[in-house]
Amino acid sequence: MTLTTAREIREAVVVGKASAVEFARAALARIEQTNPTLNAFNHLVAERAIAQATRIDQQRAAGATLGPLAGVPVALKDNLCVKGVRTTASSKILDTFHPPYSATVVDKLESAGAVIIGKTNCDEFAMGSSNENSAYGPVRNPWATDRTPGGSSGGSAAAVAAQCVPLALGSDTGGSIRQPASFCGVVGLKPTYGRVSRYGLLAFASSLDQIGPFTRTVADAAIALSALSGRDAMDSTSSAEAVPDFASALTGDIRGVRVGVPRAFVADGVDEAVRRAFDQALDVLREAGATLVDVDLPHARYAIPVYYLICTAEASSNLARYDGVKYGHRAATTKDDTLFTMYSRTRDEGFGPEVKRRIMLGTYVLSAGYYDAFYLKAQQVRTLLRQDYARALEQADVIVMPTSPTPPFTLGEKTDDPLQMYLADIFTVSVNLAGLPGVSIPCGFTDGSEHLPLGFQVIGRMFDEATMLRVADAYERATTWAKSVAPL
Amino acid sequence: MSTLTIADVERIARLANLELTHDEKELFTKQLADILAYAEQVQAVDTTGVEATAHVNAHGVERADEPKPCLEVSEAVANAPDAAPEAGLFRVPRVIG
Numbered sequence: 001m002t003l004t005t006a007r008e009i010r011e012a013v014v015v016g017k018a019s020a021v022e023f024a025r026a027a028l029a030r031i032e033q034t035n036p037t038l039n040a041f042n043h044l045v046a047e048r049a050i051a052q053a054t055r056i057d058q059q060r061a062a063g064a065t066l067g068p069l070a071g072v073p074v075a076l077k078d079n080l081c082v083k084g085v086r087t088t089a090s091s092k093i094l095d096t097f098h099p100p101y102s103a104t105v106v107d108k109l110e111s112a113g114a115v116i117i118g119k120t121n122c123d124e125f126a127m128g129s130s131n132e133n134s135a136y137g138p139v140r141n142p143w144a145t146d147r148t149p150g151g152s153s154g155g156s157a158a159a160v161a162a163q164c165v166p167l168a169l170g171s172d173t174g175g176s177i178r179q180p181a182s183f184c185g186v187v188g189l190k191p192t193y194g195r196v197s198r199y200g201l202l203a204f205a206s207s208l209d210q211i212g213p214f215t216r217t218v219a220d221a222a223i224a225l226s227a228l229s230g231r232d233a234m235d236s237t238s239s240a241e242a243v244p245d246f247a248s249a250l251t252g253d254i255r256g257v258r259v260g261v262p263r264a265f266v267a268d269g270v271d272e273a274v275r276r277a278f279d280q281a282l283d284v285l286r287e288a289g290a291t292l293v294d295v296d297l298p299h300a301r302y303a304i305p306v307y308y309l310i311c312t313a314e315a316s317s318n319l320a321r322y323d324g325v326k327y328g329h330r331a332a333t334t335k336d337d338t339l340f341t342m343y344s345r346t347r348d349e350g351f352g353p354e355v356k357r358r359i360m361l362g363t364y365v366l367s368a369g370y371y372d373a374f375y376l377k378a379q380q381v382r383t384l385l386r387q388d389y390a391r392a393l394e395q396a397d398v399i400v401m402p403t404s405p406t407p408p409f410t411l412g413e414k415t416d417d418p419l420q421m422y423l424a425d426i427f428t429v430s431v432n433l434a435g436l437p438g439v440s441i442p443c444g445f446t447d448g449s450e451h452l453p454l455g456f457q458v459i460g461r462m463f464d465e466a467t468m469l470r471v472a473d474a475y476e477r478a479t480t481w482a483k484s485v486a487p488l
Numbered sequence: 489m490s491t492l493t494i495a496d497v498e499r500i501a502r503l504a505n506l507e508l509t510h511d512e513k514e515l516f517t518k519q520l521a522d523i524l525a526y527a528e529q530v531q532a533v534d535t536t537g538v539e540a541t542a543h544v545n546a547h548g549v550e551r552a553d554e555p556k557p558c559l560e561v562s563e564a565v566a567n568a569p570d571a572a573p574e575a576g577l578f579r580v581p582r583v584i585g
Binding site: 237306353422 | 496497500502503504505509512516522523524526529533535538539540541542543544549559563564568569578583584
């Protein structure tokens with residue numbers, strides 16, 4: 001049984017060519033085969049998956065109309081809560097946490113007929129760009145196992161690339177869906193801020209976090225986005241904006257669509273292979289009838305400092321809840337220790353180095369004397385950056401740029417220098433700061449024996465994922481990258 | 489150019505409720521100084537009269553303040569490292585030193 005795309009699997013289940021249980025078993029078998037190498041999954045929920053798949057098969061037997069993801073095996077990043085299922089965010093501090101409720105996206109997936117297979121590895125609390133900050137060890141890239149799959153949703157990207165599942169969810173605060181999608185040669189979509197409810201996502205930076213899908217094709221990403229989106233009373237930042245059938249927007253026709261290229265922003269610091277693949281992608285879009293226009297994002301060069309000042313401030317506040325009282329790890333104390341000793345010892349034992357570093361940085365920039373110079377200033381530059389994008393998206397219908405300035409890097413290459421790791425996020429973080437939707441799609445490989453995946457991203461206007469996906473889909477149709485399969 | 493001392497790091501660690509080891513303090517003193525020096529470039533941007541963005545789609549979301557079903561107490565304390573579930577309480581070390 002080959003696990004192809006979500007759309008094909010659903011179709012096979014609907015016509016009775018194969019059962020949801022067969023697809024679930026195939027996914028579990030493929031994970032068992034690949035996980036010793038990839039470490040993409042933290043844990044599986046085999047019994048739960050078979051039970052849900054059995055329900056789908058029974059619904060079909062009873063003649064019920066099946067949902068848009070019926071029988072589709074799905075993996076979830078381990079920072080998404082599933083009631084009663086261990087949810088760790090790849091942190092020691094939550095090693096034994098079993099949430100008392102499910103994330104809204106989990107309920108939405110299951111009511112669409114999807115079958116949750118397991119929880120994927122990620123950087124601890126989604127903080128990282130290489131998946132090396134997981135308490136459960138790094139994930140390896142299915143295309144080259146000495147390389148990082150990207151981060152922070154590295155396990156979800158690797159699981160789709162290695163054909164363990166056709167659909168996986170991740171979260172994207174500063175690129176954590178798009179960058180690993182690019183590194184693993186799959187599609188990764190960050191919706192408009194507010195499009196998808198964040199209820200049940202373990203919070204990292206609440207003004208930036210969004211949940212989104214990893215898939216093999218743009219069409220699957222569109223189907224998944226329609227299933228995930230919508231206003232949710234449990235998340236006051238979720239939007240009441242109407243949710244279109246995104247798949248019907250994929251007409252293949254992009255004649256006359258204005259594609260903005262921020263040439264000055266992408267001029268420096270881009271690896272030669274990435275630049276070549278991006279230039280070729282521009283040619284493909286032009287040949288498909290799009291009009292390329294130059295756009296300027298003068299404040300994008302400040303995106304990294306602005307992002308790391310804001311996200312760490314928000315993280316220091318969000319992660320204050322992990323204190324050894326309500327859930328998770330608690331440090332051993334003696335009779336003489338006070339509550340405050342317990343708090344600080346618990347947090348020292350439970351958090352890994354990158355999480356501590358970000359809590360420290362965020363606490364610093366929010367502290368008296370530094371708030372105006374760092375945090376407030378960053379929020380003001382965020383406004384200027386949003387205005388840059390708003391102007392550019394008047395001149396263009398979408399904006400394109402590389403997803404990552406480099407191909408997937410080697411495990412261990414940047415772990416000693418946090419600032420170097422942060423700089424790798426240059427093309428993804430500004431999209432989160434502006435709240436815009438972005439989708440990364442494969443656009444080729446590096447030359448020679450390395451053959452590492454490369455990607456570029458299409459960025460849309462607020463709540464106009466439809467145009468963004470139409471452009472991405474038209475590119476996909478004009479190229480063959482989506483058919484490439486990791487050699488693992 | 490901001491300078492950061494071990495004493496600054498200790499002060500921040502106290503605010504953040506983090507008991508750091510000596511090695512961690514030394515490492516963070518250097519790394520945080522590097523990151524902050526890099527981040528200082530935002531101060532060169534003219535932001536006179538520019539409003540701060542705390543949220544990209546801030547909109548008034550209000551609802552009636554009515555009691556609704558929520559987690560049972562037993563579920564709320566089920567993950568606690570130390571609790572008195574029958575009393576519906578979390579148990580912690582003494583507060584006053």
